[in-house]
Amino acid sequence: MATSVRGILNSCKLFANLHRQRAxxxxxxxxxxxxxxxxxxxxxxHGETSRMNLFQxxxxxMDVALGNDPTAVIFGEDVAFGGVFRCTIGLKDKYGADRxxxxxxxxxxxVAFGIGLAVAGATAIAEIQFADYIYPAFDQxxxxxxxxxxxxxxxxxxxxxxxxxPCGAVGHGALYHSQSPEAFFSHIPGIKVVMPRGPIQAKxxxxxxxxxxxxCIFFEPxxxxxxxxxxxxxxxxxxxxxxxxxxxxxxxxxxVGYGTQVHVLREVATMAQEKLNVSCEVIDxxxxxxxxxxxxxxxxxxTGRLIVTHEAPQTMGYSAEIATAVQEECFLNLEAPIQxxxxxxxxxxxxxxxFYMPDKWRLFEAVKKVVNF
Amino acid sequence: xxxxxxxRISKFLPSAxxxxxxxxxxxxIASVLYAPQSGRYEEKxxxxxxxxxxxxxxxxxxxxENEGIPVYRVMNRKGEILTESEDPKLDKDTVIKMYHDMxxxxxxxxxxxxxxxxxxxxxxxxxxxxxxxxxxxxxxLSPHDMVFGQYREAGVLMWRxxxxxxxxxxxxxxxxxxxxxxxxxxHYGSKELNFVTISSTLATQMPQASGAAYALKRSGKDRCVxxxxxxxxxxxxxxxAAFNFAATLxxxxxxxxxxxxxxxxxxxxDQYRGDGIxxxxxxxGMMTVRVDGNDVFATYNATKAARDICVxxxxxVLIEAMTYRLGxxxxxxxxxxxxxxxxxxxWDKQDTxxxxxxHFMLAKGWWNxxxxxxxxxxxxxxxxxxxxxxxxRKKPNPxxxxxxxxxxxxxxxxxxxxxxxxxxxxxKEHYPLDNFEKWEQ
Ligand SMILES: Cc1ncc(C[n+]2csc(CCOP(=O)(O)OP(=O)(O)O)c2C)c(N)n1
Ligand SMILES: [Mg+2]
Numbered sequence: 001m002a003t004s005v006r007g008i009l010n011s012c013k014l015f016a017n018l019h020r021q022r023a024x025x026x027x028x029x030x031x032x033x034x035x036x037x038x039x040x041x042x043x044x045x046h047g048e049t050s051r052m053n054l055f056q057x058x059x060x061x062m063d064v065a066l067g068n069d070p071t072a073v074i075f076g077e078d079v080a081f082g083g084v085f086r087c088t089i090g091l092k093d094k095y096g097a098d099r100x101x102x103x104x105x106x107x108x109x110x111v112a113f114g115i116g117l118a119v120a121g122a123t124a125i126a127e128i129q130f131a132d133y134i135y136p137a138f139d140q141x142x143x144x145x146x147x148x149x150x151x152x153x154x155x156x157x158x159x160x161x162x163x164x165x166p167c168g169a170v171g172h173g174a175l176y177h178s179q180s181p182e183a184f185f186s187h188i189p190g191i192k193v194v195m196p197r198g199p200i201q202a203k204x205x206x207x208x209x210x211x212x213x214x215x216c217i218f219f220e221p222x223x224x225x226x227x228x229x230x231x232x233x234x235x236x237x238x239x240x241x242x243x244x245x246x247x248x249x250x251x252x253x254x255x256v257g258y259g260t261q262v263h264v265l266r267e268v269a270t271m272a273q274e275k276l277n278v279s280c281e282v283i284d285x286x287x288x289x290x291x292x293x294x295x296x297x298x299x300x301x302x303t304g305r306l307i308v309t310h311e312a313p314q315t316m317g318y319s320a321e322i323a324t325a326v327q328e329e330c331f332l333n334l335e336a337p338i339q340x341x342x343x344x345x346x347x348x349x350x351x352x353x354x355f356y357m358p359d360k361w362r363l364f365e366a367v368k369k370v371v372n373f
Numbered sequence: 374x375x376x377x378x379x380x381r382i383s384k385f386l387p388s389a390x391x392x393x394x395x396x397x398x399x400x401x402i403a404s405v406l407y408a409p410q411s412g413r414y415e416e417k418x419x420x421x422x423x424x425x426x427x428x429x430x431x432x433x434x435x436x437x438e439n440e441g442i443p444v445y446r447v448m449n450r451k452g453e454i455l456t457e458s459e460d461p462k463l464d465k466d467t468v469i470k471m472y473h474d475m476x477x478x479x480x481x482x483x484x485x486x487x488x489x490x491x492x493x494x495x496x497x498x499x500x501x502x503x504x505x506x507x508x509x510x511x512x513x514l515s516p517h518d519m520v521f522g523q524y525r526e527a528g529v530l531m532w533r534x535x536x537x538x539x540x541x542x543x544x545x546x547x548x549x550x551x552x553x554x555x556x557x558x559x560h561y562g563s564k565e566l567n568f569v570t571i572s573s574t575l576a577t578q579m580p581q582a583s584g585a586a587y588a589l590k591r592s593g594k595d596r597c598v599x600x601x602x603x604x605x606x607x608x609x610x611x612x613x614a615a616f617n618f619a620a621t622l623x624x625x626x627x628x629x630x631x632x633x634x635x636x637x638x639x640x641x642x643d644q645y646r647g648d649g650i651x652x653x654x655x656x657x658g659m660m661t662v663r664v665d666g667n668d669v670f671a672t673y674n675a676t677k678a679a680r681d682i683c684v685x686x687x688x689x690v691l692i693e694a695m696t697y698r699l700g701x702x703x704x705x706x707x708x709x710x711x712x713x714x715x716x717x718x719x720w721d722k723q724d725t726x727x728x729x730x731x732h733f734m735l736a737k738g739w740w741n742x743x744x745x746x747x748x749x750x751x752x753x754x755x756x757x758x759x760x761x762x763x764x765x766r767k768k769p770n771p772x773x774x775x776x777x778x779x780x781x782x783x784x785x786x787x788x789x790x791x792x793x794x795x796x797x798x799x800x801k802e803h804y805p806l807d808n809f810e811k812w813e814q
Contacts, residue, residue, distance in 0.1 A: 081638040081711040102643040104608035105575065105636050133574060136610060172495035174557040176573035315785060344774065344789045350495070351546040351554030352774040354805055355793060361800045 034359045035263040039230040040200050046233035055225040057199035057232045058087045058164070061206040062125060064236045066095045069123050071160075072210070074100045076110055076127030084129060085166055085225050111137035111163060115145050118158035118215070125210060131167035131219060132179040145215040146190030159213040164206070166222035167195070168260055168311055169357060174350035180259075180312040180343075185217050186289040186321070192241060193288040195219040197262040199230040204239030205286060212241055221259040244292035246299070250281035253367055254299040256322060257309045258285040261358065265309065268363040275364075278371050288318060296322065297329050304335035305370040309358050314342035336373035339366040442651045444695055445675060446665035450724050452732025454670075461670050461677075463512075465739050470532075471512060471669060472734060473748070475504035475727050478528045480752045481537065482700070484760060485544055485558075489704040493764060494544045496558045502667075502699030504528050505726025506631050509672025510694070514599055514680060519589065520568045521582035521600045523575070524559055525631065525698075529601070533566040537755060541763035548810050553769045553776075575606040579615030579628070583689075586624035590687055597625040597683040599676075604693075605636020607650050616657040619689035627679045628659075628691045631666065633698035638711035651693035659691045666694030667726045670733075699725070770810040771797070 042049050052060060066072050074088055080102040082089030092100040103110050107128055114124035128134045134141075141163070149157040167180045186193050192214050196202035202220065209216035247262060248269050255265045262284045269280035281299050285291055300306050306326055308319035323338040341358045349356060418425055447459045454460045463471075482499040489497040500507065507528025514520075520529060527540070538549070543561050546554030552562065552570065562570025569585075572578065582600035589596045606612060607630060619626050630650040634641055647653065654661025660682055664675040672694055679690035697720040701708045708717070734740035775782065775790040782790070794812065797804050 077636070078638045080643070084637060084705070102639050104644050105605040105639070106608045106610060108610050109608070172557070174560075174573075175555065177557070314789075344793065345786055346774055346778050346789075347555070349553075349555040349774050350557055351768045351809075352771055355771045355774055355797065361803050362796060365796060365799070 034354070034357055035260060036267055037198070037224070037228050037263055038266050039228070040198055042200050042231050042233050043237075046204075046237040047235050048233065049231040050234050051229060052199050052232040053224075053226050054196075054199045054202055054220065054228045055085050055087045057203040057230075058206060058220060059089060059091070060232065060234065061203040061210070062088065062091060063094070064203075064207060065123070065125065065210045066091060066099060068236065069210075071121065072099070072123035072125065073117065074125045074127070075103045075113070077103060077105055077129045079103070079127055083127060085220075085222060087127070087164070087220075087225075107133055107136040108140050111140040111145065111161075114161045114163065115140060115148065115158045115215075118160040119148065119156050121160075123160045123210060124158075124162070126161065126163045128163060128165040130177055130179075130222075131165045131181050132176045134163075134165055134181060137163075138184075141185065141191065141215075141217070142188050146188045148190075149214075150190060157213070158215050160210075161215040162206070162209045162212075162218055163216070164218045164220060166225070167219040168221040168223060169348070169353060170223045171353060172350065173348065173353075175347045178348040178353075180219070180310060182217075182219055182288055182310075183312055183316070183318040186291075186318055188289075190214070191289065192216040193219070194241060194286065195221065195259040195288060196286065197221075197247075197259060197284050198224060198228045199232045201239060201284075201286065203232055204237050205241070207236065208238045208241050211238070216241070219259065223260055239286070242287045242290050242292060244286055244295040245284045246281060246295065247284050248280065248282040250279035250303070252278045252303055253280045253305040253307060253370055254283065254296065254303045255280050255307045255309070255363070255367075256283045256285060256296055258288060259311075261309045261311065264358070264360050264363060268360050268367065271360065271364050272367045276368065276371065278367060280367065291322075293325055293329070296326060300326055301330055301333045304333055306334070307339045307341060307363065307366050307370065309341045309363060311343050311358060313345045314340050315345045317342055336370040339370055341366050436647060436652075439648070441648050442661075442663045442693075444663050444665050445671050446668045447670040447674060448668050448729055448733060450729060452729045452734075452736060454733075459670075459674065461673050463670075463673070465737075467512070468730070468734060468737075469739065471508050472727075472730050472740070473752075474528060474531045475508050475669070475730065476748065477537075477752045477756075478504055478507070478531050479727060480749070481527075481540060481756050484753075484756050485541070486700070486704065488760065489558075494558050496704055497544065498525055498559045498703045499700035500525055500527050502697050502720060502725055503631060503633055505669040505729070506629075506666040506672055506694045506696055508532055509666075509669040509726075510599065510601075510629055510676040510692075513673045513676035515596065517567060517594070517596050518680070519582075519585055519596065519598045520566075521578040521585065521598060522568065522571055523578065523602050523606060523631075524571050524573070525603070525633075526601045527559065527561065529599075530561055530563065530566060530568055533563075533568065535561065535563055535566060535568075537759040538763065539563070541759050542766065545763045545766065546768060547763060547766035548769045549763070549766055550769070553773045555773075576602060576609035576611040576615075578602070579606075579609075579611050580618055582626055582628075583615050583619040583622070583624050586619060586626035586683075586689070587622055590623070590625050595684050597627060597680055599627050599629060601629045601631060603636060604630055604632040604634075604641060604650055605639060605644055607653075608636075608644055616653065616659065616689070616691070620657045620659055623687050624689055625683035625687050626689045627676065627683055628689060629676070630691070630693045631696060632693055633696045635698050635702070635708075635712070637702045637706060638708070640712075649693055649695075651691065654691035657689075657691075659689050661691040661693070663693045663695065666696035667724050667729060669726055669730050696726075697724075768809045770812045771804075771806075772812045 079088045080092050110126050114126035117124035169178050196205050209218050257265050265282045272278040308322045319340040341363050485497045511529040511532035542549040544558035560571040582598045586598040651663040664671045
């Protein structure tokens, strides 16, 4: 070989360091910065904080879980060395290789192993490396985890199972490193589905999922792993499952989203205020199943207009449920048809990502549409 | 082809002395066996699906008692042929083509790897250290054999004639990429070259490959399927399905495992506890061989023989090629986080397929220092020139986002395509239209 491996590896290391500071290489990151991250402020009552990005806050949540619960274990592909997104870094050294370990490469195996652990009284935190690769485990999730309590007359349950998995667009993930499959799982009675918008939320929500009496799927928007940085409480705290949060109050249009889209919505709200003099209320759903319909209804009764957004394809998507439930409950309050601003009904295409995304311009257009109806 | 069926069944019958009949029905009929030690006549097990005898002392099968499955090699690390009769005796041109392809792949990998680091392409996976498995196996196949790959088999395509332009246009996802920029880099495919387009999802291609092999068998042509996969992917449920379907349905398929020691960071000791992947072959009733994947001739011989078995006898064969992944898993990975740089350096120094073949060629007088220098310069030049051309090409027309979801565009997708165009035209300045080919107004 002309260049020795040492040479290759060294140059890679150099690049890897560069890489770390930027989250993505510059060209791609620039193209992808379709949102501006607005950090949340931690609640005083949650105590001392430290600067963390999303993967660090997820790590911190699992650190707390392992520290408090001696039955808790973490496993999945490449988890032992810290995981491909660094979420489990340091945990094997701190808690031992019997508690933080690599699994063989099998998603159905990972979820089923987790169900078994939970049924036998352990706390199982399973990582699926990418949400795009969760489908081999679909049977175990939908037929097993979701129905364990129901079919055994509550003799057995796997409530102590949490499945964590990174999802969503990153600018260059293409078909199999970009998907947001939350709607499939939100269609399964017996599973709880959560997606945080940032580090503070992620830690509190993940700890709730881990301690929840029902099996949970925790989707982590992977673009936020490094791009989202906040002052995160270092101790133990929880954020309740099943409760949405109004992240921005407004009077004219209700905009509902979750995960990365919440940041896009915040920006759209600012644009709408500045350019259209329209006041938008932004709701972060946080839990997708069971979802907080009350908070949405109260808002829509006030504003009379609703926009729902997600990265996943529109048809039969998550937003269809929200739109239906809202028109069932407050048809007469609506001033305009409910708008869905979603991914298109195509696979997630590599170079076309900027055109695929439900970005701030598409959302801005939807705001114009509902106020001018 | 189908005559094999009978001859295979006869293998499962007790040997002639104990046979009380012929024909497959007898498989399920108890045969009586004389046991000389006890002087008694004993029954053979009649259970459907077993072909063994009774024992009277409890004994577990302990895999630790077995010696490992041996590794077949033709050349040692110095490129010396170990057993003359095993030399495939390939002609000089073929061997030089092998070397050219292995080194061209290596050069392309270096340049594309660097280009990702500079943000020019979004992602890349190198093949460093595994060139021997690609070229040795590809050279032994017929170009009509169908390939189902994983993602680290670019050399197979190179051997079959995929051009540098095709590689790099795909990595750039530009308007010349057959896949229209839809997939990530290294997800190549070619209909003419019988290479089914790569999918990122691990092991999904394996049972598909078994199905394809069944179709080829029924088509009656002397073709087989070549299915590549990593030792990590072999842990997926799909791998089991693939092996079992191929064996029970007697499919002409070669399962070619590239055992390179790692699945991203996961070393083989966390992946399996048996004797590699080869030890599984017998469990499925498959002919199996383990080869030194850094030995391009051993890989060639094993694949050629496996192909003969597949095509002539219509049964699957498992090849486990032992090699080492010299590079990082991909551009998203930094392998120094889980393995020592010294470990990789050891393999790079002691045993690469390229160096081995070069030693062989030097000893034959088919290659020399000057040819090496010239070829290096020439291949680098070719790669750089192609690279520049691919980089300069525009991305495909954004409308193509919506094509090929279905054979024909369905109404709801048409509606979205129209909406996308209208929206982008209204907000032109916010979309990177300049980088893309223009659409019709
Ligand atoms: C179903 C699925 N799960 C996980 C992944 C993520 N992934 C990509 S490559 C890889 C390791 C594969 O290792 P191996 O099969 O040994 O092939 P190698 O990379 O060593 O060539 C993993 C876990 C994936 N692509 N598909
Ligand atoms: Mg491997």
